Amino acid sequence: MTLQDNLFDIPSEHAQNVYGQFDAYVKKIERTIGVTVVSRDGGVKLIGNEAQVSQAAKVLNELLELSKRGNQITEQNVDYALSLAMEEKSGALLDIDGDMICHTISGKSIKPKTLGQKNYVDAIRKDMITFGIGPAGTGKTYLAMAMAITAFKANEVERIILTRPAIEAGEKLGFLPGDLQSKVDPYLRPLYDALYQIMGAESFQKNMEKGLIEVAPLAYMRGRTLDNAFIILDEAQNTTQAQMKMFLTRVGFGSKVVITGDETQKDLAPDVKSGLEVAEKVLGKVEGISFCRLTSRDVVRHPLVQKIVTAYEEYEKKAVRKKERNQNDVKSGRRVRTGVRN
Helix, strand or coil: CCCEEEEEECCHHHHHHHHCHHHHHHHHHHHHHCCEEEEECCEEEEEECHHHHHHHHHHHHHHHHHHHCCCCCCHHHHHHHHHHHHCCCCCHHHHHHCCCCEECCCCCEECCCCHHHHHHHHHHHHCCEEEEECCCCCCHHHHHHHHHHHHHHCCCCCEEEEEECCCCCCCCHHHCCCCHHHHHHHHHHHHHHHHHHHHCHHHHHHHHHCCCEEEEEHHHHCCCCECCEEEEECCHHHCEHHHHHHHHCCECCCCEEEEEECCCCCCCCCCCCEHHHHHHHHHCCCCCEEEEECCHHHCCCCHHHHHHHHHHHHHHHHHHHHHHHHHHHHHHHHHHHHHHHC
16 A cells, blocks of 8 residues: 655644544544554655545545635534545535525524535425425424524525424323323424524514414424414424325415425324324325435434434334344245145
């Protein structure tokens, strides 16, 4: 193997952000790509074969550019930059970062962080109805909320409607204290949290009192026609087929709809089909409706969450394969027994 080296500068004001605490990000790049990174006199020297040095240089340059744009580099940024470099998609991370949706009340910018999230946001912009399907932590609800608030502030819609099916997951609603609203509020709390963070509690309360923002259980949607609204149906895997059809037929003129769900976290009875799964089969080819699938690669929470999601996906795949093998064994056994009788 012929060793190559490459030397380039990383300004001192960006060095700590790019290298990570105790050079954690640099060490991860070294382990993943197989290069040696030497920091010397404000510069970085990469040692390895030509392909390795090229990949590592692209990753470091992308991280540096993210830092120059004012981003705080995270482990998720490093992991995703590495995975894109392995797929020869260098530069995609910077394109994603350029798509700013809005700012939170504290001034933090909200933008997609993965290609899956970017495709999801683009689909929301383009189509009237968008389904966002994927595991926890992929930003399905949060990005939809950011898009809704952006459309509301730009007067593209007159109101925001957020809804969830109030499915009992192990506890009965009747045991919760208070009136009906108090009983269903715990199910809607994640929607409130996102609204407070992006819009601010005071602005949210004012618009809520005016009826411009509505947070309600899915059952409250029956019999209504929702015009000029941005409507988000969260936790759609817990809808029945009838509920999903009811919800979709509420959509009126000038409205935008985002439906989010995680098919692996259903709280429905085992014999009840999820409305989300049926909708994908029924509406998959209907023009104006997009289905965006996010995966464990799009998880943007703590890196451990991504590992948990991946571990569960692998476990569930093994369970499916084991079930299929058992079914095949049973069929083979039946054929053998039938042959013996004959």
